[in-house]
Amino acid sequence: MSVITVLLVDDHLVVRSGLKALLGTQPDIEVVAEASSGEEALAAVEGHAPDVVVMDLAMGPGMDGIEAIRKLRERNRRQAVLVFTTYDSDADIVRAVDAGAMGYLLKDAAPEEIFAAVRGAVQGKSVMSPPVASRLFQQLRNPDEVLTPREAELLSLLTEGLSNRELGQRLFISEATVKTHLAHIYAKLGVETRAAAIATAIRREGMR
Amino acid sequence: MSVITVLLVDDHLVVRSGLKALLGTQPDIEVVAEASSGEEALAAVEGHAPDVVVMDLAMGPGMDGIEAIRKLRERNRRQAVLVFTTYDSDADIVRAVDAGAMGYLLKDAAPEEIFAAVRGAVQGKSVMSPPVASRLFQQLRNPDEVLTPREAELLSLLTEGLSNRELGQRLFISEATVKTHLAHIYAKLGVETRAAAIATAIRREGMR
DNA sequence: TGGTCTCTCAGCCTTTTGGCTGATACCGCC
DNA sequence: GGCGGTATCAGCCAAAAGGCTGAGAGACCA
Numbered sequence: 392m393s394v395i396t397v398l399l400v401d402d403h404l405v406v407r408s409g410l411k412a413l414l415g416t417q418p419d420i421e422v423v424a425e426a427s428s429g430e431e432a433l434a435a436v437e438g439h440a441p442d443v444v445v446m447d448l449a450m451g452p453g454m455d456g457i458e459a460i461r462k463l464r465e466r467n468r469r470q471a472v473l474v475f476t477t478y479d480s481d482a483d484i485v486r487a488v489d490a491g492a493m494g495y496l497l498k499d500a501a502p503e504e505i506f507a508a509v510r511g512a513v514q515g516k517s518v519m520s521p522p523v524a525s526r527l528f529q530q531l532r533n534p535d536e537v538l539t540p541r542e543a544e545l546l547s548l549l550t551e552g553l554s555n556r557e558l559g560q561r562l563f564i565s566e567a568t569v570k571t572h573l574a575h576i577y578a579k580l581g582v583e584t585r586a587a588a589i590a591t592a593i594r595r596e597g598m599r
Numbered sequence: 600m601s602v603i604t605v606l607l608v609d610d611h612l613v614v615r616s617g618l619k620a621l622l623g624t625q626p627d628i629e630v631v632a633e634a635s636s637g638e639e640a641l642a643a644v645e646g647h648a649p650d651v652v653v654m655d656l657a658m659g660p661g662m663d664g665i666e667a668i669r670k671l672r673e674r675n676r677r678q679a680v681l682v683f684t685t686y687d688s689d690a691d692i693v694r695a696v697d698a699g700a701m702g703y704l705l706k707d708a709a710p711e712e713i714f715a716a717v718r719g720a721v722q723g724k725s726v727m728s729p730p731v732a733s734r735l736f737q738q739l740r741n742p743d744e745v746l747t748p749r750e751a752e753l754l755s756l757l758t759e760g761l762s763n764r765e766l767g768q769r770l771f772i773s774e775a776t777v778k779t780h781l782a783h784i785y786a787k788l789g790v791e792t793r794a795a796a797i798a799t800a801i802r803r804e805g806m807r
Numbered sequence: 808t809g810g811t812c813t814c815t816c817a818g819c820c821t822t823t824t825g826g827c828t829g830a831t832a833c834c835g836c837c
Numbered sequence: 838g839g840c841g842g843t844a845t846c847a848g849c850c851a852a853a854a855g856g857c858t859g860a861g862a863g864a865c866c867a
Binding site: 808814816821826 | 867
């Protein structure tokens with residue numbers, strides 16, 4: 392069995408260091424490169440052609456993890472991407488899977504889970520932490536609760552504290568339309584006021 | 600020079616592992632114990648009497664970091680507590696310092712910063728990441744922007760999406776009083792609507 | 808003792824928001 | 838060609854939120 396080469400992408404040195412120490416205990420896994428941003432990750436993939444990329448989603452300013460995953464796929468690389476992040480927000484999960492992630496792990500995952508995910512990824516197997524999987528199932532079971540792209544866009548702006556009027560101006564639609572979208576969003580999120588929608592969005596949807 | 604003993608408290612194994620690897624490179628620093636919750640931390644301090652406790656603030660369910668720091672101080676322990684966390688929210692910083700933290704580091708801190716903070720802590724020196732320090736200075740310069748305890752309490756409930764009426768019921772005050780507090784909060788946060796206040800609170804004040 | 812801060816409350820008025828109903832248009836799909 | 842989903846818009850009404858002014862009580866401090 393050949394060694395699996397891994398690229399670590401996380402803006403926190405401590406996390407990279409910990410992941411490297413953990414993966415280093417496995418004889419069949421080797422960390423061949425590290426990156427602290429999406430840009431660096433792209434360059435590192437070019438240079439090292441790793442089998443697996445383990446990537447955080449939140450990486451400070453610049454390209455975020457999702458964008459980096461998408462860019463990697465555009466370049467027709469064959470390496471598998473594993474998302475390794477702190478939050479299991481619905482929006483992030485969907486977006487990451489959509490962008491082409493092979494797996495989705497939470498940072499409190501057990502070492503065995505991480506090892507299994509890395510090994511699975513090179514074989515084309517999807518691995519995700521139980522909480523992540525259950526969220527995905529929930530979405531599949533309740534498709535009524537999935538926001539449309541336009542609604543998600545609106546919700547995202549909503550979390551910046553804009554009024555209906557401002558939302559309309561920003562999206563080039565009338566205030567009436569804004570209100571219609573909001574009504575749908577409230578229904579899907581199970582809330583009744585914009586305040587609760589914002590709270591839910593930022594916490595549950597991870598729209599920070 | 601004797602070796603500095605350290606207790607690591609973080610609910611993420613990866614972070615503990617990384618921190619341990621990093622600190623392990625320093626001959627005068629030794630990680631003698633780890634804990635993944637506030638409860639465990641308290642027990643570990645009893646058992647190992649470390650010189651320094653490096654603690655994350657967010658630790659899933661149960662006792663959070665702030666509470667753990669407070670409990671440690673109540674027990675008259677002499678170890679220094681260093682906060683090591685991802686976010687530099689105003690509220691967390693103030694609360695941590697208030698609870699008795701000796702330093703406040705962000706997880707993207709350079710290794711040298713971390714080492715210096717650990718060494719400084721045992722000598723009674725406060726060390727904090729530059730972004731954290733600047734936030735504290737900002738608060739000292741603009742005391743007008745500091746929320747009163749009652750306002751902070753209200754803001755916290757606000758981020759749960761409650762209406763004015765509900766806020767009043769929850770706090771046993773009239774709706775009029777709620778509105779007064781809100782007006783003050785808006786002024787201090789520099790916003791004009793509750794939506795913006797919630798967004799600001801969750802993002803800047805770290806009220807998740 | 809007087810000043811300042813904080814917390815509490817009230818009334819009045821305007822703006823914003825949310826609930827409801829109904830409507831048009833485009834798109835993809837069976 | 839119709840049907841469901843999405844996106845757009847309008848009008849009406851009630852409820853909620855926000856701006857403004859003023860004010861009393863208690864705490865704390867100089």
